[in-house]
Amino acid sequence: MPAQEDLLEDLDTAALTYAERLGSATGAERAVLRDELARYCLPFAGRMARRYRGRGEPLEDLEQVARLGLVKAIDRYDPGRGSFTAYAVITISGEIKRHFRDKTWGVHVPRRVQDLSLEVGHASMVLTNTLSRTPTVAELAERLEVSETAVLEALESAAGYSPASLNAPAGEDGGGEFGDLLGGADGDLELVDDRLTVADLLLRLPARERRMLAMRFYGNRTQAEIATELGISQMHVSRLLSRALSWLREAMLSDTPPRWDGGGAQADHGMQISVFENDGGLVVRVRGEVDRDTAERLRTGLRHAQTKTATQLTIDLSGVPLMDAAGIAALTEAASAAAAAEVEMSLIGAQPYVARILAVSGLKHLLSARPNRV
DSSP states (O other), X not given: OOOTTOSSOOHHHHHHHHHHHHHHOOHHHHHHHHHHHHHHHHHHHHHXXXXXXXXXXXXXXHHHHHHHHHHHHHHHOOGGGSOHHXXXXXXXXXXXXXXXXIIIOSSOOOHHHHHHHHHHHHHHHHHHHHHTXXXXXXXXXXXXXXXXXXXXXXXXXXXXXXXXXXXXXSSTXXXXXXXXXXXXXXXXXXXXXXXXXXXXXXXXXXXXXXXXXXXXXXXXXXXXHHHHHHTSOHHHHHHHHHHHHHHHHHHHTSSSOOOOTTOOTTOOOSOEEEEEEETTEEEEEEESOBSTTTHHHHHHHHXXXXXXXXXXXXXXXEEOSOBOHHHHHHHHHHHHHHHHTTOEEEEEOOOHHHHHHHHHTTOGGGBOOSXXXX
């Protein structure tokens, strides 16, 4: 085998000689031959390691990795498959790149990006020396025969090689750490419980009210658009939304959700009027919402009832979940007509929401506190 002090290293010749002698050597002789070839190739491994210096890793560590790759190349060398030198270059380079990829990156980056980042760094250093300036992205892409997008991705990923420590001093006075400047209190965390509560309460509302709330606050629809889609007036939509929101606020503040006064999920939102006699008086039972669209039917029904001979007129509002100004006007007109005819008129069974409207509209004196027995 050629002496190590020879100026010209013929690694292929040395490797072929090693392979020929290895076939007839004993176990102990094989180990000696392996060590001799490894020592002979150490300068070559050192030169391979120095190609990657200046990239943040100590040269001693790179030399150790290169020597490991050299030993792997010797153990796997097959003379029938070509040049030992070419095989050693590929093996050692791969071992060094694997070291950079798996042992030195502070943040996980895809393998292809890590490898390209190393190539970009090496190409940038070479082009800087050649051009006497920092190369452009286009020049790096042309040298490496890749796209400019890939070069930019590799340059951005280089920050993940050695990320800044969150414990680094934030200022010259050393009064805080860099991590103290990042992030902040997340106010939305305090709303998690409220959102979960509201989601559960929404399921207790009728389907129409849930749909209106979704259209208004999730779909960002106007009240006029909602009214057009549902086939009701815009004022009716406003009242329904107000009633639903009021119920949600009250339910949020109480341990037990209050009863929904607007009827069940399957309630009929049309209005029905029935008239019948009871204990010598006349009873008008109203069912459904009384608004601008249905108030005229209520007015007509009350006028028809008042044409009958009766000394007492009772209007049962227990089935009315909502009443607007048009409905109040119809009841006020009926009260005036009853007073002129000397007929005693009373309103019974009004739900809390409707009762409050009647009270502030001047009809409080007609509300009956006695139980509804009609």
